[in-house]
Each structure stands twice: as structure tokens, then as C-alpha cells.
Amino acid sequence: MVREYPEPKSGPLRSVGGAGCERFIAKLGAASSLSDDEKLALRTLCSDTRVVPAKRHIIREGDNPEHIHIILNGWAARYKIQKDGSRQIVAFLLPGDVCDLHVTILRRMDHGIVAIGQVEVAFVPAETMEDVPLERPNVLRALWRATLIDEAVMRAWIANIGRRVAIERIAHLFCELHARLALIGLVTDGQFALPVTQEDIADAMGLTSVHVNRVLKVLRTQDLVRVTDGELEILDVAALRELCGFDATYLHPEQLARV
Amino acid sequence: MVREYPEPKSGPLRSVGGAGCERFIAKLGAASSLSDDEKLALRTLCSDTRVVPAKRHIIREGDNPEHIHIILNGWAARYKIQKDGSRQIVAFLLPGDVCDLHVTILRRMDHGIVAIGQVEVAFVPAETMEDVPLERPNVLRALWRATLIDEAVMRAWIANIGRRVAIERIAHLFCELHARLALIGLVTDGQFALPVTQEDIADAMGLTSVHVNRVLKVLRTQDLVRVTDGELEILDVAALRELCGFDATYLHPEQLARV
DNA sequence: CGTTCCCTTGACACCGATCAACTCTGGTGG
DNA sequence: CCACCAGAGTTGATCGGTGTCAAGGGAACG
Numbered sequence: 001m002v003r004e005y006p007e008p009k010s011g012p013l014r015s016v017g018g019a020g021c022e023r024f025i026a027k028l029g030a031a032s033s034l035s036d037d038e039k040l041a042l043r044t045l046c047s048d049t050r051v052v053p054a055k056r057h058i059i060r061e062g063d064n065p066e067h068i069h070i071i072l073n074g075w076a077a078r079y080k081i082q083k084d085g086s087r088q089i090v091a092f093l094l095p096g097d098v099c100d101l102h103v104t105i106l107r108r109m110d111h112g113i114v115a116i117g118q119v120e121v122a123f124v125p126a127e128t129m130e131d132v133p134l135e136r137p138n139v140l141r142a143l144w145r146a147t148l149i150d151e152a153v154m155r156a157w158i159a160n161i162g163r164r165v166a167i168e169r170i171a172h173l174f175c176e177l178h179a180r181l182a183l184i185g186l187v188t189d190g191q192f193a194l195p196v197t198q199e200d201i202a203d204a205m206g207l208t209s210v211h212v213n214r215v216l217k218v219l220r221t222q223d224l225v226r227v228t229d230g231e232l233e234i235l236d237v238a239a240l241r242e243l244c245g246f247d248a249t250y251l252h253p254e255q256l257a258r259v
Numbered sequence: 260m261v262r263e264y265p266e267p268k269s270g271p272l273r274s275v276g277g278a279g280c281e282r283f284i285a286k287l288g289a290a291s292s293l294s295d296d297e298k299l300a301l302r303t304l305c306s307d308t309r310v311v312p313a314k315r316h317i318i319r320e321g322d323n324p325e326h327i328h329i330i331l332n333g334w335a336a337r338y339k340i341q342k343d344g345s346r347q348i349v350a351f352l353l354p355g356d357v358c359d360l361h362v363t364i365l366r367r368m369d370h371g372i373v374a375i376g377q378v379e380v381a382f383v384p385a386e387t388m389e390d391v392p393l394e395r396p397n398v399l400r401a402l403w404r405a406t407l408i409d410e411a412v413m414r415a416w417i418a419n420i421g422r423r424v425a426i427e428r429i430a431h432l433f434c435e436l437h438a439r440l441a442l443i444g445l446v447t448d449g450q451f452a453l454p455v456t457q458e459d460i461a462d463a464m465g466l467t468s469v470h471v472n473r474v475l476k477v478l479r480t481q482d483l484v485r486v487t488d489g490e491l492e493i494l495d496v497a498a499l500r501e502l503c504g505f506d507a508t509y510l511h512p513e514q515l516a517r518v
Numbered sequence: 519c520g521t522t523c524c525c526t527t528g529a530c531a532c533c534g535a536t537c538a539a540c541t542c543t544g545g546t547g548g
Numbered sequence: 549c550c551a552c553c554a555g556a557g558t559t560g561a562t563c564g565g566t567g568t569c570a571a572g573g574g575a576a577c578g
Contacts, residue, residue: 080418083504088418102407105400110411110509137393141364147406148361152369154413159339159347162420162465166534197556206421211534213558245342250369424565456524470566472526 020072020095020120021046027096027184028142031252038139041132046070046122052115058099063109067123069099074119075195079203080111089204091153092116092177092196096184101147104130117195152250160244161206167215168244169205174225175246178234183253194232279331279354279379280305286355286443287401290511297398300391305329305381317358317372317380324368326382328358333378334454338462339370348463350412351375351436351455355443360406363389376454411509412439419503420465425474427503428464433484434505437493442512453491 025042028034034042049072052058058076059065076093090111093099099113104126115121133140153176160172181192198216199209207215219225224240226233234240241247284301287293293301308331311317317328317335335352349370352358358372363385374380392399412435419431440451457475458468466474478484483499485492493499500506 078414080414082418082422086422088421090414090417102410105404106407106411106511108508108511111414134396134399140393144403145364147410148365151361151406151410151413152365154410154417155337155339155349155370157417158349158413158420159341161417163341163345163347199556208535209557210536210559214534217558249367252365252367458524467567468525469527469568473566476526 020049021122023184024070024072024096024122028139028146031145032138032142034138034142038136041136041139045124045128045132046072048123050121050123052119052121054115054117054119056115058113058115058119058121059109061109061112064107065100065103065109066126068101068103068126068129069113070122070124071095071097071099072120072122075116076113076119076121077116077196077200077204078111078113087203088206089200090157091150092204094177094180094184095186097150098143098146101129101143116200149252152252156250164244166205166207166211167218169207170201170212170215171219171224171240171244172246173201173205174232174234175237175241175244175248176251177232178237179248179251179253183251189233190235190237191231191233193230194227195230279308280381282443283329283331283355283381287398287405290404291397291401293397293401297395300395300398304383304387304391305331307382309380309382311374311378311380313374313376313378315374317374317378318368320368320371322368323366324359324362325385327360327362327385327388328372329381329383330354330356330358331379331381334375335372335378335380336375336455336459336463337370337372346462347465348459349416350409351463353436353439353443354445356409357402357405360388360402375459408511411511415509423503425464425466425470426477428466429460429471429474430478430483430499430503431505432460432464433491433493434496434500434503434507435510436491437496438507438510438512442510448492449494449496450490450492452489453486454489 021043024046025034025039028042029039048067058069061081071093073095076099077089078091078093078099079087079089081087093113099121100109103109133143156172156176160169164172177194178187178190178192181187186192197209198212201207202209202212205212216225216227220227223235224243226235280302283305284293284298287301288298307326318324320340330352332354335358336348337350337352337358338346338348340346352372358380359368362368392402415431415435419428423431436453437446437449437451440446445451456468457471460466461468461471464471475484475486479486482494483502485494
């Protein structure tokens with residue numbers, strides 16, 4: 001079922017059926033092959049699918065939600081707001097990512113999650129989410145694996161923001177997104193959708209949008225990337241990786257078939 | 260059993276018995292009360308206890324270890340090294356923390372862990388670690404909960420390094436350590452052991468040791484903290500928290516009895 | 519009693535923030 | 549159809565926080 005969320009106002013529903021759900025299953029199953037029964041269990045998790053319009057919240061800080069959320073299509077941002085109002089994005093959530101597995105255990109959200117563009121999200125009741133994996137060790141392992149890779153990405157972000165200058169940070173972000181999107185089949189010829197503003201990039205990398213703008217200009221003039229209206233093309237992956245010292249092994253792609 | 264690791268050279272073995280182990284169990288059990296059987300299972304995990312001397316590695320990047328490690332006493336640092344040789348500490352591991360639960364699933368370490376002072380560590384065979392929780396849902400929950408709080412701490416670090424100036428960053432770090440150590444009973448009168456160098460703090464906060472030195476001087480002259488030879492005393496917790504906007508809820512202390 | 523590690527302090531350079539202005543685009547309403 | 553407006557991108561000038569380089573001091577240790 002595809003429902004509009006939270007209010008029906010931005011045009012007709014997109015009736016995508018279970019397409020996004022299959023991506024989620026493929027992503028989880030790629031590392032630890034799942035049985036048909038297990039896949040079915042995952043598919044039923046995704047039965048409540050809703051479309052969240054751009055810039056709308058999926059969850060807010062302080063919420064005590066009764067669902068966990070899985071991104072099926074589009075991008076979302078996990079962020080924290082400081083006392084002075086500045087925002088730090090701590091993760092980009094891509095199709096197949098689980099937003100908030102932790103609320104089943106920690107309950108209160110210590111951060112918010114907002115849709116970047118329009119996002120298709122599966123809403124899974126928390127109790128369902130607790131039962132399924134416990135009875136299916138393979139699913140548990142797969143979910144745990146996804147959590148651990150999220151952690152590895154966070155560690156890479158800390159090192160990125162803490163120890164690299166602006167151009168390296170942004171190059172590293174682009175390399176990460178390139179690698180993660182490639183694993184779920186969303187890159188063609190080094191080109192992929194990048195539905196974020198320069199301010200989003202700034203808030204993710206600990207910079208200002210003004211400086212992001214200047215850095216992008218340098219990356220463009222050095223023929224490393226091409227940025228065109230919501231699309232990013234990496235013209236020279238090797239050079240970009242060299243620039244920032246990107247090493248994809250932390251994403252553990254070797255265990256993932258390309259889906 | 261207490262063994263020296265990796266070479267017997269730094270004085271007599273400390274025969275601490277199971278003291279550190281009890282802290283680990285208390286920490287895990289505080290949130291989801293464990294049965295005696297479950298506690299016993301955890302205690303047997305800690306049967307192989309070794310002492311790692313200061314500055315020695317517990318694991319290195321690239322390792323494919325057959326043990327997971329639990330800090331029982333002392334501090335360790337989780338860190339990544341950049342191409343240019345600079346180091347970023349991405350977490351401080353305190354007594355009761357599990358270093359590398361993920362190696363049971365992801366296998367290859369994407370970062371290193373080094374002892375800061377002398378550290379007492381439990382070595383748990385990976386296969387043991389896989390079996391115990393699967394048969395004991397409560398233990399699984401407790402371990403998962405610990406993992407999720409580690410994640411919350413990492414998110415706080417990203418926001419800290421990305422969006423705060425040096426003095427706020429360091430204040431926030433001190434507030435975090437104060438709160439985490441208080442939960443395991445290692446704070447008395449706002450005072451606790453801080454067995455790190457200024458360079459460690461710099462590598463953790465994305466700064467240089469020179470600048471950390473200057474910032475500490477300011478914190479000292481403002482009577483916010485007192486730093487004396489491996490000890491930190493927070494003179495005005497409220498003021499320090501106000502300075503950096505520290506909010507302890509992300510550590511979910513409400514679920515933890517003070518042990 | 520030299521060596522090493524850590525802390526401390528000063529002078530200066532530079533990366534990125536801040537402030538401000540302008541363009542371009544798409545949307546909205548008169 | 550056009551005027552207006554909001555959001556995003558672009559660019560310049562200037563300021564400030566932090567890095568870099570350098571030198572020296574104290575304590576622990578062999």
C-alpha cells in the first residue's frame with residue numbers, strides 16, 4: 001500500500017508497488033544468502049509503503065516512534081541540531097537503508113531524519129521488527145551486518161571531517177556515495193543522481209555552503225567531476241580517490257554481489 | 260587467567276581476578292536485567308583475561324582476529340590512520356566496552372585499537388561470541404543496546420567535530436567522558452582518571468596538540484576544569500555543559516542504574 | 519646524566535567563516 | 549502574460565580560528 005505522508009497535498013501517489021522493497025531484500029541478502037521463506041518475511045515487512053515529500057521529516061528528535069523506517073527510493077539525511085541552530089548531517093540514507101533500527105531498543109530518537117528529495121519509505125511496526133529476526137538467524141545476521149557497515153561509514157566520516165581539508169572531504173564524500181550507490185546498481189558510467197543542495201553537503205562535511213561552492217568549482221575546473229542539476233558525474237574515479245585517499249574496503253563491498 | 264600480552268616484559272602480572280568482568284556484566288545487565296544463568300554465561304566469556312601494556316595494539320587495521328575483546332580496566336582508543344600519516348581517534352573505549360563485536364560478521368578490521376594506559380582485556384573466541392547471544396535473547400538485546408549507544412556516541416562526535424569550535428569540542432568530550440564514567444562508577448566528586456595525552460585529545464577532536472594545550476589553558480583559567488597529571492576534575496559541570504550544549508540523553512542514561 | 523616524552527609558549531601563515539551582493543531558476547498570483 | 553518572490557548557486561572582500569614552525573622546560577627513565 002502506498003499512502004501519502006503526512007498530508008495529501010503534493011500531487012498523485014506514485015504507485016511503485018514492491019520495486020523498492022526488492023532492492024532492500026537484495027541488499028540484505030547479498031551478503032548472507034536468504035531462503036525464500038526469509039525473503040518472504042522481509043517482503044511482508046514492507047507491506048506499508050508511503051511516500052514522503054521532499055523536506056518533510058520522517059522522524060524528529062525526541063520522537064518515540066512505533067515504526068521503524070526503511071528507505072526504498074530516494075535519499076534521506078540523518079542530522080542533529082546544535083544549540084545555536086546549526087545543523088550537522090551525520091549520515092545520508094540511501095535506498096535499502098534502515099533508518100532507525102535502534103528505536104526498538106533505545107526508544108527515544110536522539111536525532112532527526114528528513115527526506116531530501118521525495119522518498120518512498122516502508123513503515124514497519126516495531127514489534128514486527130523485533131519478532132522477525134529473532135526467529136530467523138540469517139535475517140538477524142543480515143540486519144546486524146547492515147548496522148555494522150553504518151558504523152564503519154560513521155567512523156570514516158569522523159576521520160574525514162576531523163583530519164581532511166575541505167576539498168578532500170568533499171571528494172571523499174563523493175567517493176563514498178559513488179561506491180555505496182554502485183553496490184545497489186544506481187551508478188551508470190560514473191554518473192548518479194545527487195539530489196542534495198550545496199548546503200546539504202556543507203552541513204554533512206562541517207563546512208559552509210559558500211565554501212562548498214568554491215570547492216566544487218575547483219573540482220569542476222580540474223575535470224574531476226561534473227555537477228549538473230541533481231546529477232553528479234565522476235570523470236576520473238581513480239584521481240578523485242587518490243586526491244582524498246579513499247579506500248572502499250571499509251564498506252566491505254567484497255561480500256556484496258552487485259545487484 | 261591473566262596473561263601478559265603480547266610479550267612478558269613490563270613487570271609482574273596484575274592478578275585482578277574477575278573484578279573487571281563484573282563491571283562488564285553490570286553495565287550490560289543494568290538496562291535489561293539478566294538472569295543468573297545469563298550472567299554466568301557472560302562471566303565464562305571473560306575467562307581469558309590478559310594485560311596489554313600502554314601504547315601496545317589490541318588489534319591492528321587489516322587484522323582478521325579470532326577473538327573479540329572486552330575492555331575490563333583502563334582505556335583504549337579506536338583510530339584510523341590517513342594516507343598522510345595523521346591519526347584520527349574515532350572513539351575512546353572505557354571499562355565494560357566491547358572493542359570489536361563486528362569482527363564476527365565483517366571479519367576484517369577497518370581500523371586499529373590501541374591501549375592508552377595499561378589495559379586489562381578479556382579475549383573471547385569469536386565462535387563463543389556468536390553462540391552465546393543467539394541462545395539468550397536478553398544477552399543479545401543487551402549487546403545490541405551497547406552497540407547502538409556506541410553509534411549514538413559516534414553521531415555526537417561527528418556533530419561535535421563538524422560544528423563546534425575547539426573549546427566547545429573539548430568541553431563536550433569532557434562532558435561525555437564524565438557522563439560515561441559516572442555510569443560505571445568511575446567518577447568521584449566530578450573527578451576522574453584521564454590517562455590521555457594532549458595529543459590523544461587532539462587526534463580525537465580533529466585538532467593539533469598545540470591548540471589543545473592552549474584551549475586547556477583557557478578552560479583552566481576560567482575555573483571550569485582542573486587537569487593534574489592523569490586526572491581531570493570538572494569544577495563546574497553545569498557551566499561546562501552550558502558552554503558546549505551538552506545533553507546527556509543521547510547516552511540513554513535513564514535506562515542504566517548507576518553501578 | 520643524557521635521552522625521551524610531554525607540556526608550554528610565541529610568531530606567523532592560511533584555510534575556511536562571515537558578510538554582502540548579484541544571478542538564475544521555478545513557482546505563484548494578480 | 550507578466551510581476552514578484554523564494555530558493556539555490558556564484559563571487560568578492562575581509563576576518564578569525566586553528567595549523568605550522570620553532571624553541572624551551574620539566575619529569576621519568578635507563
